[in-house]
Amino acid sequence: MSPVPPSRRGACPAFLAPMETGDGLVLRLFPADGALTFAQLSGIAQAARVLGNGMMEVTARGSLQVRGLRAETVEPLRERIIALGVTPRLGHAIDLSPLSGLDPTEMADARPLARRIRDGISGLEERFGPKVSVVIDGGGAISLDGRKADVRLKARRGQGDAVWTVAVGGGPAVFGSGAEAAEHAVHALTRLAALGRRARSTDLPGCGDTTDAIDTPPAPPLGRIPLADTTFAFGIGLPFGAGEAALFAALAAAAETAGARDLRPAPERTLLATGLHATGVEAFAAAAEQLGCIVAPKDPRAFVAACPGAPACASAHFPARELAPQVASVLAPLLDGTVSVHLSACTKGCAHPAPTTLAFVGMDCGVALVHEGAPSKATGPARPVEQLVEELRALAATPRAAGETGRDLIRRIDAARLWARRDQMQSTIGT
Structure with a gap:
């Protein structure tokens, strides 16, 4: 069976261009300085209740989304956000x-x-496609390895100042100083802009994808993180990246009560409260856990990404x-930090564009499996949705060897082949 093509717009639900989906328009917000005050997050939550359907999300890339908007409520929401x-x-x-x-x-x-890069591409923005992205990873407590990027810059230790690597698409990395890295990135982006708005880095000569395999998935930034000013950040996860607006307002209140400085949307569908002292860390962690959030790195929910799915998404x-x-819950015995799971209700893979260990992909009104790949690689067979949980229960019960x-x-058991063989067996039985 072949996939039923999803409604692919080649766009993201940006602040100035919300995207239409099954439950209305979705507006995406990323604060320019990365941080939100408690009043700001609480105010956005209030606006989401009044102007949207009351659902909010933190994305895998660390943006905040408001769902369920209508054409006439988009501009009032933007005005409220700016007023905050x-x-x-x-x-x-x-x-x-x-x-x-x-x-x-x-x-x-x-x-x-x-x-430097932003200044270097100033004036070219209208010539890029909306999904073109740059990742700059200075190292440290929060890994950005799980993010797909057209241009990726990463710091490496040098004898003096850090050395930066720059990789364009799947092409080879080059090394240089900060100034050299910025120049190389701007050059690549300028070449990309010349190809038009549909172009991505893989369209540049020598920059195609090199592999679909994945390494150990990056850990979500959960728990206590020491900061340079001797305070702490504490990361909490939103269950599958989403919650009602009331949850976000309650988290803002809990962070303020605990003595935090601000809240920051973060990668892998998390929120960071920064500027906490030791007692405040414990207070905020307890409050977030009581609200149903993920506070422990071993929580199995931390390793499962899921898009909104039906009926919220039209695809x-x-x-x-x-x-x-x-x-x-059923896969918990396998979710030991080496396995990442993605429930993608179509082949677009919005909740986690990068490859995962297991991607369960909606197609042909069923679910296909991609082992160590992205949802876009799904080809079938598609199994009935009703069988998914029991199939995974059997997988998780498979005895494991020592270590x-x-x-x-x-x-070892080759889950993708097993998935296909069972489908073939059931088809034979059915005839």
Whole structure:
């Protein structure tokens, strides 16, 4: 069977261009400085209740989303956000750690490099496609390895100042100083802009994809993170990246009560409260846990990404987020930090564009499996959605050898082939 093509717009639900989906319009917000005050987050939550359907999300790339808007409520929402004093990031994404400049373990502060690149491509923004992105990873407590990027810059330790590597698409990395890295990135982006708005870095000569395999998935930034000013950040996860607006307002209140400085949307669908002292860390962690958030790195929900699914998304073939708690529960024995799971209700893979260990992909009104790949690689067979949880329960119950990780077991039994063989067996029985 072949996939039913999803409604692919080649766009993201940006601040100035919300995207239509099954439950209305979706508006995406990333604060220009990465941080939100408690009043700002609470105010956005209030606006989401009044102007949207009351659902909010933190994305895998660390943006905040408001769902269920109508055409006539988009501009009032933008006006409220601006009135709250939030400056949204506009233009193309240049992603950094939300703790850049605060993290004592980072090899370099990525912010000056981001400014150089932003200045270098000024005036070219209208010539890029909306999904073109740059990732600048200065090292430190928060890994950005799980983010797909057209241009990726990463700090390496040198004898003096940090050395930066620059990779364009799947092409080879080059090394240089901060100034050289910025120049190389701007040159690549300028070449990309010349190809038009549909172009991505893989369209540049010598920059195609090199592999679909994945390494160990990056850990979500959960728990206590020491900061350079002797305070702490504490990361909490939103269950599958979403919650009602009341949850976000309650988290803002809890962070303020605990003595935090601000809240920062962060990678892998998390929020960071920064500026906490030791007692405040404990207070905020307890409050977040009581609210149903993920506070422990070993929580199985931390390793499962899920898009909204049906009926919220018009492209969805199954209710991904509704199934996600059951999937996390039954797969818990395998979710040991070596396995990442993605419930993608169509082949677009919005909740986690990068490859995962297991991607369950909606197509042909069923679910297909991609082992160590992205949802876009799904080809079938598609199994009935109703069988998914029980199939995963059987997988998780498979005996493991001594020292065998969850990922090792999945490789050993060849889950993708097993998925296909069972489908073929059932088809034979049915005839």
